[in-house]
Amino acid sequence: MTGRVSFVGAGPGAADLITVRGAKRIAEADVVVWSPAVVEVECVREHARPDAELVDLSRVSESEVVDLYRRASASKLAVVRLHAGDPSLWGGLREQHDTCQKLGLAVEVVPGVSAVSAVGASVGRELTTSDVAQSLVLTGPEGAEHVAEFAAHGTTMAISASGARTGRIVEQLRAGGYPDDTPVVVAYKVSLPDETVAQTTLGGLEACVKEHKLYRTTLFLVGEVLRPAAPRRAAPGDEPVRRTRSKWSMRASRDSASVAAWSAVHDWQETARARRSAPARPKPDRDDPVLELVTGPTGAEDVPADAVPVDAGGAAPVEQAKPKPTVAAAAKRKPTTVQASTTPRKPAARTAAATRAKKTKRAD
Structure with a gap:
């Protein structure tokens, strides 16, 4: 290891x-x-x-x-x-x-x-669609100087850059061919309690950044795929669609996000921690004699609490031997009788003459 x-x-x-x-x-x-x-x-x-x-x-x-x-x-x-x-x-x-x-x-x-995926989910928009944009351009802070070259493709863009450089980014997007009415999503600390997610256009991008005082690294999503859908007017007879709520969604609504996350992984988290801290168990020696457990006529259910395993060959009891899990499984099967003893067995066969002599002695 x-x-x-x-x-x-x-x-x-x-x-x-x-x-x-x-x-x-x-x-x-x-x-x-x-x-x-x-x-x-x-x-x-x-x-x-x-x-x-x-x-x-x-x-x-x-x-x-x-x-x-x-x-x-x-x-x-x-x-x-x-x-x-x-x-x-x-x-x-x-x-x-x-x-x-x-x-x-x-x-x-x-x-x-990624933060890009989280922002797209936050505004309910996919970043690539077959009829508007089939590709996504990602550029980080070091590639912000090449925004105009990337913008020439006219597809969806994700730009991670300092909010203080918003003016320069707007100039390059315009130079690349984006009109001022192009939808833009501005995101900062997305998914956190103090997140900022604002929808604007390229023409209003600078004012939006100044309004929210975003001067650190901010994520800008640009493209037609982000255009908000027109509100649908309810037709006569329409009924509101009710979403089914799962156990996890109801739990998340009652508790904070961190509590819901912890309960989702609690069991195997504790298992992983116990496995890392528990000492390694010694492996059993294959040369040890096979142990049998003394049980009564009704099977494993009548095993006394102080029953001691004994060696199958008649040796002395083995101390501190724990019964195997198979004993519990045996209790569910048909009761059997397992006999074990430490006393020597009598000879299995007797001669016919010895048997007759014993009967004659009893008759006399």
Whole structure:
């Protein structure tokens, strides 16, 4: 067994938007590396073990993180490095992945819900449709200078950039061919309690950003697929559509999102934690004699509480031998009689002469 490093996508922010596999890896981890600036603290509190080591990325250097990987390789530790959204999007995954492999660690990447997907779900729009746009262009902060080139495709765009550079982004989108009435969705801290999700147009984008005071990294979705649907007028005889509510939706409506998320994974979380902390059980020796349990005529149901297993060959009782689970299963089958004794057995065959002599002696 070797150490393992799992790069886990923590989702867009809410603790219950992490994947089940991601939450399980956090529960199994000896060390969790994360940045409170980009990953919500509840995501760690809800899923990490109480004795897990938490490392704040904002307080350590990259060389110290590499030293942590070396320690994980030497001590066979399970390490989780949390990424906001999905690790494959703007996460700097490649260098970390290669470093861990060089150190001989087992490496795993657990995908997460990206902020792009979360924003599309928040406004109820798919980002690619067959009749409007069949592709999606993703560009991060370093690619913001090439927005005009990407905009020339006229498809849906997802731009992650500083809100302070909104004016420059508007200029490039116009230069790429987007008209001022193109729908734009502005999103900041999506899925969190203090999220900001606003729908506007390219012409009103700068005013929208200033109104909400968004100056840090913000996500902009641009394209015709985001145009709000026209409100439908109710026709005579129409009835409101009632949605069926599942157990999980009702539980989520009663409790907070983090409580609902925790109850969904509680059982196997506890199992994973117990497995990591429980000492290894010694394997039984195959050379040990087979044990039999003394039972009465009615079968295993009448086994006394202080029954002691004995060796099938007639040896002395074996101390502290626990009955196997098969005893409980035997109680459900047809009652049988199992006999075992430590006294020597009498010879099975007697000579005919000895038998007659014994009968004659009794007659006299």
